[in-house]
Amino acid sequence: MSENKTLFQAFKETSFKTNGHGNRNAGVLKEAFEHVPSELESDMYGSGKVIEDFQTKMADMLGKEASVFFPSGTMAQQIALRIWCDEKGTKKVAYHPLSHLEIHEEDGLKELHGIEAVLLADKDRIITLEDVQEMEDEAAAILLELPQREIGGQLPDFGTLQSISDHCRDKGIFLHLDGARLLEVLPYYQKTAAEICALFDSVYISVYKGIGGIAGAVLAGDEAFIKKSKVWKRRHGGDLISLYPYIISADHYLDQRAGKMEKYYRNAREFAQFYNNCTRVVTRPEVPVSNMFHVHYDAAADSLEEILIEVYEKTGVGLSGYLRETSDSSCYYEVSIGDLYDTIPKEDLEEAFQLLNDRLKQM
Structure with a gap:
């Protein structure tokens, strides 16, 4: 093993990486624009054919009246x-304790909008119907994240989603979908995006996570909701003079990858088995319900880092470029399967896990 090499450096130098679609570099944009005519006009401040056509396409896919990029x-x-919240006259919304809004946005909802969070469920499990029924605070809306990323991409069954949706409509509570990875959960549910979104009043989907565009998101709902969202988009400074590089890349990779989500899902299930066959390792969930899962090690991060660097250097297979400590003797990382997985020769993958297992047994 090379001295003083970090895990990230060793990972970058591997020939085969198991996560995602590939490097996020200028090539992503160049590929998306390869067949775009030079005379294509850009959007301007949220208007124009390139953005309006894409918004219509996304609204149709999500089964909503309208959408906005x-x-x-x-x-x-x-x-x-x-x-x-404005619609209900209530400055409270409910969501999971590990929602992106709660742990990654520097209290943006509270500081920018004066909205308080009601946290549902324990942080290590998904929200259930009982959590919603037993909610003591009056909330204008409930946000459900599918899948729940911070706990390994876990999902409720479709019956639970239907029951929560029915309850919210009975009680006059708006239901919003954090569907950043919406397409990735469709193989598990065996539903279309529109069938899932029908349970929700509003829907957000990322165009760069599983889809692999450069950046950006789509918000969908009924016409009145989207009209209001466009006003708020302007207030937030979201109407850049042009967004077409993001839109063209999103459209290109949506067409390229939307039909591959079933393959990513099957590959994730196969990949998780490699991990679960190793000592001191367990995936969460044990059987993935989307293309993502977490890998938990019963090993100290510094000791595991040495082992992983050795695996990378001897086999050329990179599993992760980082480790997150959960205690002095345990750590984990996230896996998200995309196009790269199918580029790895199976014999190389098997060799990497054989070496990983051997080294873990020696700890």
Whole structure:
């Protein structure tokens, strides 16, 4: 093993990486624009054929009356919840304790909109119907994230989703979908995007996570909701003079990858078995319900880093470029399967896991 090499450096130098679609570099944009005519006009401040056609396409796919493209999902979701709070006259919304809004946005919902969060469920499990029924605070809206990323991409069954949706409509509570990875859960549910979105009043979907575009998000709902969201988008500074590089890349990779989600899902299930066959390793969930899962090690991060670097250097297979400590003697990382997985020769993958297992047994 090379001295003083970090895990990230060793990972970058591997020939085969198991996660995602590939490097996020200028090639992503160049490929998307390869067949775009030079005379294509850009959008301007949220208007123009290139953005309007894409918004119509996304609304149709999601089964909603209209949609609007946002430069970020953070902006889109805060605006969605602000609209529902204004509609109800209640400055409270409910979501999971590990929601993106709660742990990654520097209290943006509270500081920008004066909205308080009601946290549902324990942080290590998904929200259930009982959590919603037993909610003591009056909330204008409930946000459900599918899949729940921070706990390994876990999902409720479709019956639970239907029951929560029915309850919210009975009680006059708006239901918003954090569907950043919506397409990735369709193989598990065996439903279309429109069938899932029918349970929700508003929907957000990322165009760069599983889809692999450069950046951006889409917010969808009925015409009145989207009209209000466009006003808030302008207030947030989201109407850049042009967004077409994001839109063209999103459209290109949506067409390229939307039909591959079933393959990514099957590959994730196969990949998780490699991990679960190793000592000191367990995936969460044990059997993935989308293309993502978490890998938990019963090993200290510094000791595991040495082992992983050795695996990478001897086999050329990179599993992760980082480790997150959960205790002095345990750590984990996230796996998200995309196009790269099928590029790895199976014998190389098997060799990597054989070496990983051997080294873990020696700890």
